[in-house]
Amino acid sequence: MSAMAASPKPPATRKEAAVSFEGAAVRLGGRTIWSDVSLTVAEADFVAVLGPNGAGKSTLIKAILGLLPLAAGTGSVLGRRPGEAKGRVGYLPQRHGFDPGTRIRGVDLVQLGLDGTRWGIPLPGTSSRKRDAARVAEVIELVGGSAYASRPIGELSGGEQQRLLIAQALVRRPKLLLLDEPLDSLDLPNQAAVAALVRRICEEERVAVLLVAHDLNPIIGYLDRVIYLAGGGAVEGPPEDVITSETLSRLYGAPIEVLHASDGRLVVVGQPEAPFVHGDRHA
Amino acid sequence: MPEAAVFQGLSWNPLTDMHQLFAYPFMVNALEAGTIVAVMAGVTGWFMVLRRQTFAGHTLSVIAFPGAAAASLAGLPLAVGYFGFCGFGALALAGIAGSRRSLSAESAAIGSLQALALALGFLFVSLYHGILNGLDSLLFGTFLGITTEQVVVLLAVAGAAVVLVAIAARPLFFASVHPDVARAGGVPVAAMGFGFLLVLGLAVAETSQITGALLVFALLVTPAATAHQLTARPVLGIVLSVALALAVTWLGLALAYFSIYPVGFYVTSLSFGSYVVVRVGRALGRRRQLTARLALEAA
Numbered sequence: 001m002s003a004m005a006a007s008p009k010p011p012a013t014r015k016e017a018a019v020s021f022e023g024a025a026v027r028l029g030g031r032t033i034w035s036d037v038s039l040t041v042a043e044a045d046f047v048a049v050l051g052p053n054g055a056g057k058s059t060l061i062k063a064i065l066g067l068l069p070l071a072a073g074t075g076s077v078l079g080r081r082p083g084e085a086k087g088r089v090g091y092l093p094q095r096h097g098f099d100p101g102t103r104i105r106g107v108d109l110v111q112l113g114l115d116g117t118r119w120g121i122p123l124p125g126t127s128s129r130k131r132d133a134a135r136v137a138e139v140i141e142l143v144g145g146s147a148y149a150s151r152p153i154g155e156l157s158g159g160e161q162q163r164l165l166i167a168q169a170l171v172r173r174p175k176l177l178l179l180d181e182p183l184d185s186l187d188l189p190n191q192a193a194v195a196a197l198v199r200r201i202c203e204e205e206r207v208a209v210l211l212v213a214h215d216l217n218p219i220i221g222y223l224d225r226v227i228y229l230a231g232g233g234a235v236e237g238p239p240e241d242v243i244t245s246e247t248l249s250r251l252y253g254a255p256i257e258v259l260h261a262s263d264g265r266l267v268v269v270g271q272p273e274a275p276f277v278h279g280d281r282h283a
Numbered sequence: 284m285p286e287a288a289v290f291q292g293l294s295w296n297p298l299t300d301m302h303q304l305f306a307y308p309f310m311v312n313a314l315e316a317g318t319i320v321a322v323m324a325g326v327t328g329w330f331m332v333l334r335r336q337t338f339a340g341h342t343l344s345v346i347a348f349p350g351a352a353a354a355s356l357a358g359l360p361l362a363v364g365y366f367g368f369c370g371f372g373a374l375a376l377a378g379i380a381g382s383r384r385s386l387s388a389e390s391a392a393i394g395s396l397q398a399l400a401l402a403l404g405f406l407f408v409s410l411y412h413g414i415l416n417g418l419d420s421l422l423f424g425t426f427l428g429i430t431t432e433q434v435v436v437l438l439a440v441a442g443a444a445v446v447l448v449a450i451a452a453r454p455l456f457f458a459s460v461h462p463d464v465a466r467a468g469g470v471p472v473a474a475m476g477f478g479f480l481l482v483l484g485l486a487v488a489e490t491s492q493i494t495g496a497l498l499v500f501a502l503l504v505t506p507a508a509t510a511h512q513l514t515a516r517p518v519l520g521i522v523l524s525v526a527l528a529l530a531v532t533w534l535g536l537a538l539a540y541f542s543i544y545p546v547g548f549y550v551t552s553l554s555f556g557s558y559v560v561v562r563v564g565r566a567l568g569r570r571r572q573l574t575a576r577l578a579l580e581a582a
Contacts, residue, residue, distance in 0.1 A: 065467045067466065067467060086467070086468055086469050089467075091463075091464055091467045091468075092464070093463035093464060093467075094463075102460075103511050103512075103514075103515040103520075104460050104515060104517075105515045105516065108515075108516070108517055109460065109461065112453070112456065112457045112460070112461060112464075112465075113464070115453055116453055116454065116456065116457030116461075116464075116465060116468065116470070117453070117454055117457065117465070117468045117469055117470050118453055118454075119450055119451065119453070119454065120449070120450055120452075120453075121449050121452050121453070122453075151515075152515040168461075168464070169464075
C-alpha cells in the first residue's frame with residue numbers, strides 16, 4: 001500500500017533511502033501486527049508515524065532497529081539489513097520517565113549514547129576522551145540543554161529530559177533517528193518546541209527522522225511525509241495525501257471523516273476502536 | 284614503650300596506638316582482608332544501588348547463611364557452601380528478574396526466596412548439632428580470625444570481581460539506566476543483568492566470610508547508598524563509595540581492637556551514621572535552597 005507515486009520529489013532526484021520496506025509483515029506471538037507494508041524514508045526526511053493504539057507503531061520502530069524480525073517481505077536500513085547499522089541509527093524509546101530519585105546527570109546519559117557500548121574503562125585525559133567530551137557538549141548545545149545538563153536527570157522537567165534524550169540519540173551523528181512518542185506527556189508549548197527542534201536537527205544534521213506520534217497537530221507544519229498505520233496495513237505519503245477522508249476510510253475499511261478546523265487543526269472522526277486497544281500499547 | 288606485642292589498651296597517643304594495631308598478625312590479616320573486601324564491596328555496591336537491586340543483594344547475603352550451614356553439615360569447606368549457594372541464588376534471582384511482570388511481583392518472589400533460604404539455614408544448623416558455637420560466626424563473621432591463606436583467596440576473588448565490573452563498567456551502566464536504548468545499541472542487557480548478579484553473588488559469598496551473612500550489608504549497601512546521595516557523577520560516586528567502605532572498615536577494626544564490642548557492630552553503626560548524616564544534610568540543604576528561592580521571589 002505504498003503511496004510512492006504521491007511523492008513531491010521526482011524519483012530521479014530521490015536521495016538514498018534511509019529506510020525501505022517492501023511487502024513487510026511482523027508477527028508477534030502468532031498474531032500478525034501488520035502485513036504488506038511498503039514504505040521508503042529518504043535521507044533527511046521528517047516522517048511521522050501515526051495510527052491508533054495497537055496499530056503497531058512501536059513495532060515498526062523495533063522492526064527498523066532489527067529487534068523484531070520481519071515475518072515476510074524485505075527491509076533495508078541505511079543500505080543494510082535492519083539491526084546491522086547500529087552505529088548510524090539513533091533511538092529514543094517510548095518514555096519510561098526517570099523518577100525524581102534518579103541520581104544520574106543528564107550529561108552522563110548523553111555520554112552513554114557515545115560510549116555506552118564500549119568495554120573497559122577510559123583513561124582520563126586522552127585526546128579521544130577530550131574529543132568525546134567536546135562532542136557531548138556540542139550536541140547538548142544543539143538541543144538547548146547546556147543550562148541543565150549537569151543536574152541529575154530525575155530533577156528535570158519532562159521537556160528537559162526529552163531534549164537530553166534526543167541529544168543522546170544524536171551524539172553519534174546518526175543518519176537515521178527513531179523517536180518513539182517523544183511528545184507524549186509533554187505540555188503543548190513543549191510539544192511545539194520539541195517538534196521545531198526535531199525539524200531543525202533534520203535539516204542541519206541531514207538526519208532522516210521517524211517520529212511516532214499520537215496527535216498529528218503539533219507536528220503537521222514540520223513534516224515531509226506521514227506513515228499511517230491502521231487495520232493491519234499502512235499508507236505512506238505527504239500528509240495532505242494521507243490524512244484525507246478517502247485514504248483513511250480505505251485503510252480502516254470503515255467510513256472516516258477528516259475535518260479541517262478553522263485554526264488549521266485536523267480532526268479524524270469515526271475511527272473504530274483499535275482491536276487490541278486494551279492490550280500492550282507498546283506493541 | 285616496649286616493642287613487644289602486648290595489648291596495652293588505648294594510650295591516646297596516635298603513633299603508639301597505630302603501632303599497636305599492626306603488632307598482632309591477626310590484626311594485620313583483618314586489616315588486609317577488610318581493605319580487600321571494602322574495595323570490592325564499594326565498587327559492586329555502587330552498581331547494586333544504581334540498579335535498585337538492594338533487595339536482591341540482601342537475599343544473596345541471606346543465601347550465604349544456609350550455604351555455610353550446608354557445607355558444615357556435609358563436611359565441606361565453608362567457602363564451597365558460600366560460593367555454591369550464592370551462585371545458585373544469583374541464577375534464581377536472574378530468572379526472577381528475567382521473567383518479571385511487574386516490580387511488585389519481582390520483590391514478592393525475591394522475598395519468598397529469602398524466607399526459604401533462612402528456613403533451610405536453620406534446618407541445616409539444627410541437623411548439625413555441633414555447629415551451635417559456629418552460628419555466631421556464620422551470621423556475624425570472623426573478622427578477627429582470618430588466616431593469611433584466606434587473605435590470598437580473598438584477594439584473588441575480589442580482584443576478579445573488580446576487574447570484571449571494570450571491563451563491563453560502561454555497558455553495565457548503560458544497561459542499568461537506559462536498558463531499551465542499550466539493547467538497541469547492541470548491549471546484551473539480559474546477559475549483563477545475570478552476569479552482574481553472579482559477580483554480586485561471588486562478592487557477597489566472599490564478604491560473608493569476613494563480616495558474616497547478616498553484616499554483608501554494612502559494606503555492600505550503605506557506603507554505596509551514601510555515595511549516591513553525595514554525588515550524581517558516576518566515577519566520583521564509585522571512588523566515594525570505596526573510600527567510605529574503607530573508612531568504616533578501618534575505623535571499625537581500630538575501635539573494636541580497643542574496646543569490648545564486636546567489629547561488625549562498629550562497621551555497621553559507622554556506615555549507618557554516615558548515611559544518616561548525609562541524608563539529613565542533603566534535606567537541610569534543599570530546604571535552605573527552597574527558602575532562599577522563596578525569599579528571592581518575595582523580594
